[in-house]
Amino acid sequence: MEVLSDADVQARVTPEMARAAMRAAIVAAYEGRLNAPPRTVVELGDRRLTLTCGSVDGAWYGYRSYTAPGSTDEDQLVVVHDATTGAVTALAVGAALGPRRVGAIGAVALDALAPARPTAVAVLGTGRQAWHQLWALPERFRSLPVRAYSPTEAHRQDFAARAAVELGLRVRPAASVREAVDDANIVVVATSSGTPVLGPGDIDAGAYVTTLGPKQVGRSEIRPDLVRDAALVVTDSPAQLRSYDPPHVLAG
Template sequence: MVTVLTDSDIAERLDPRSAVGWMREALLAAHRGELHTPPRVSTELGDGRLVFTTGALAGEWYGYRSYDSFAASPGAQVVVVHDHATGVVRGVAVGNELGPRRVGAIGAVAVDALAPRTASTLGIVGTGVQAWNQLWAISVVRPLTSVTVFSRDLGRRNAFAARVSSELGLPVVAASSAREAVEGKALVVLATNSPVPVIDASWIAPGSYVTTLGPKQFGRAEFGPDLVARADVAVTDSVAQTTAYDPPFVLTGTVQHDRLTSLGAVLAGDAPAPTAGQTVVFCSVGLAGTETYLLAKLLG
């Protein structure tokens, strides 16, 4: 019998500490070549696309996530895990909780590996699902003493701050500008849908850590190459994915792209971790196979 998990099941069963631990395992497995993580692919379907990310853990399972890009009515995502030996479907997750929580957990793994242990102030631009899940996960790897949040919509900004206070118990302030949100913060998260840069690189304090989650392609990117140029260390969860974007990744053809290091390599000790005082940028692009890894762990 196939196990089917809904959004409410995911919310009930998946705690942030477990999610972060499992995503750390997945990143290391991918680096060792045990978790196969090809770049995502898509098929055109008239006025929209169906996107697939696939993955396989050697000898254990294989599976995929699918989601659409139909602007009028984007549907729920589907994640499917098959048994590697028999091909039998072990489980299915239907809904939109698993993907963002997996991205949040990867973001927390990056913070834990790349940001100073003492980092406790966080500035975030964006108040959507991805912004929330970053905080959900980061709060278990760093003792956040203050959170400052900004988005263009005052109502969403205040509602997000109220939720952070109520559900995560964190001290939070709704900022009046993106600059106020990120300037001087040890940790910065950019989680917007903006097609243009939402911050100026000069606002990032030396020695800070920055995650960017939003658009990052030519002609549509929430940050500019100057942000990565300002960093001493530039890391991503999937170098392969950065080469597979269409339109191309915003750093393609620049010296900044050549500087990108794999997070898995840092975790494994095969690439140097940042040293004290270095500024770090983490480009979250979505390591394939991590959604199925998370579902497989939940299935037990």
């Protein structure tokens, strides 16, 4: 059995590896081999334990557990079992694996669905999830200009400088949402805002948008009419989408 810390994950999980793993999972879902029910929340006094479970037929099964929904800093546990023997084959403890997984899902979706002629990438939000969307960015998009917006000037300045140095991207801070999305046909919305920061009037027709932050009716980082006006709407888990309470803005 292998036990991975955050340091192990940071040293060994590359964007290429993460994208390949998420692409394999999405193909397995398409082929009916991936089982991924909605997450389960268990009330434990003043704590809530959240469990996400999954399996690929004949290969592995396992779960992830965490106690602070929405947190990217609190330790999580990922447990993987061998599907044949039931033996635990690997554990990952920490907070590093989750955002890399989410970033890679975004990268696989972008690779499949991006506009034929991408112009620029706008990132609304400068937290860990926003960072890992850029970390996992497929190679063919890495030469595009990137504009990063946060309502806090220091955050957007620091995010842009770090992405330029650590990821080798051409990132500049944007002072407003409008400045960030202007002429960008790839838009990543990764905020903690419960009120919409993006609507259909903010982007050009044909733009690709991914949303990672709050997205429930009454508390969403995107306006519902952005979904209504979309030509194509995609989610990695229809079952999870249907399970939200209050409902997900995409429900129905």
